[in-house]
Amino acid sequence: AGFIGSHLSELLLTSGHSVTALDNLSTGTTDNLENLSRHSNFKMVQGDILNPGDLEGPVGESDLVYHLAASVGVRYVIDNPVATLEANTHGTSNVLKAARDLGGKKVVLASSSEVYGRSPNLPYNEDDILFLGPTSIPRWGYACSKMLDEFLALAHWKESGLPVVVLRLFNTVGPRQRGSYGMVIPRMVEQCLNNQPVTVYGDGTQTRCFGYVGDVAQAMADIVKVPEAEGQVFNLGNDVEISIRELAELIKRLLNSSSTIEQVPFETVYGSDFQDIPRRIPDLRKIKKYIKYNPQTELTQVILDIAAELGRKNPTEIRG
Ligand code: UDP
Numbered sequence: 001a002g003f004i005g006s007h008l009s010e011l012l013l014t015s016g017h018s019v020t021a022l023d024n025l026s027t028g029t030t031d032n033l034e035n036l037s038r039h040s041n042f043k044m045v046q047g048d049i050l051n052p053g054d055l056e057g058p059v060g061e062s063d064l065v066y067h068l069a070a071s072v073g074v075r076y077v078i079d080n081p082v083a084t085l086e087a088n089t090h091g092t093s094n095v096l097k098a099a100r101d102l103g104g105k106k107v108v109l110a111s112s113s114e115v116y117g118r119s120p121n122l123p124y125n126e127d128d129i130l131f132l133g134p135t136s137i138p139r140w141g142y143a144c145s146k147m148l149d150e151f152l153a154l155a156h157w158k159e160s161g162l163p164v165v166v167l168r169l170f171n172t173v174g175p176r177q178r179g180s181y182g183m184v185i186p187r188m189v190e191q192c193l194n195n196q197p198v199t200v201y202g203d204g205t206q207t208r209c210f211g212y213v214g215d216v217a218q219a220m221a222d223i224v225k226v227p228e229a230e231g232q233v234f235n236l237g238n239d240v241e242i243s244i245r246e247l248a249e250l251i252k253r254l255l256n257s258s259s260t261i262e263q264v265p266f267e268t269v270y271g272s273d274f275q276d277i278p279r280r281i282p283d284l285r286k287i288k289k290y291i292k293y294n295p296q297t298e299l300t301q302v303i304l305d306i307a308a309e310l311g312r313k314n315p316t317e318i319r320g
Helices: 003-014 052-060 074-079 081-101 138-160 184-193 213-223 244-254 266-270 285-290 299-313 315-319
Strands: 019-023 042-046 064-067 106-112 164-169 198-201 207-209 232-236 241-243 261-264
Touching: 003 019, 003 213, 019 052, 042 052, 052 081, 064 081, 074 081, 074 138, 074 266, 081 106, 081 138, 106 138, 138 164, 164 213, 184 198, 184 244, 184 299, 198 244, 198 266, 207 244, 213 232, 213 285, 232 285, 241 244, 244 261, 244 299, 261 266
Parallel strands: 019 042, 064 106, 106 164, 164 232, 198 261
Antiparallel strands: 207 241
């Protein structure tokens, strides 16, 4: 019932699969399932990956597990450090054990570009050294827990042959993503729709590459059809780089907004124990060797789609 899971479920159902969603509805919401509930092959089970018993039914009756159940967004991670680490460590451990014990089900693990930390080696390659900061910075705890997830998944693959595929998702965007967990595009779109100041954290020279959730979901559906991808780690996202200042200007222009653009120090938003990532670009050569992957969806189109969705959902609140 989360952002990426709901898009992936839609795609899988349209391709003729049956989908069971397991979600504790902590950050996921049944609103995201509006398009799904009309499918007779879709089932939502409310449960928690921290309870092994909740996994038995959904994992036992499925051929394939997409493990996307994790804490989401820099804001959420900072505000909920214990829940974040517990879900990403114990939760993932439970999911992998259930997949192993209930018939050796293939697991696609959603990891994160955060594992690269502040690596200066651009673009980020799957085999590169990872650069995390000190344990006093909660952000690196999230990165470290995602690294542990990867180690665990690959350990299951080595030890018992459990078919696993690890995907390092880079900034994924699209309709249904919520700004309340920190994500920059829905936040800036809402600010522009409301003609409120657009908040650029830091000096805005930091860069990101934004991947459209539809392209990412398609790749997630395609990669499981390639047996050689088992036991492998892949970057997944888009490699078109944009600075956050440029992003703010683009969104303002596209939405014809009278918002001002304001710089806010990182410390004001996230406190003193925060470090940002100055540049982040994926090397996509590996995934392109395994599947046909050529993300074409333009960022401008994604921004307009998000604005249409946010404007529709909450017209009075958004438009003031
Ligand atoms: N950011 C920003 N204004 C916002 C929210 C985020 O300038 O209102 C910045 C944030 O500091 C980071 C970039 O945009 O440099 C991407 O932030 P997001 O939280 O979406 O993703 P992540 O930091 O995990 O890549």
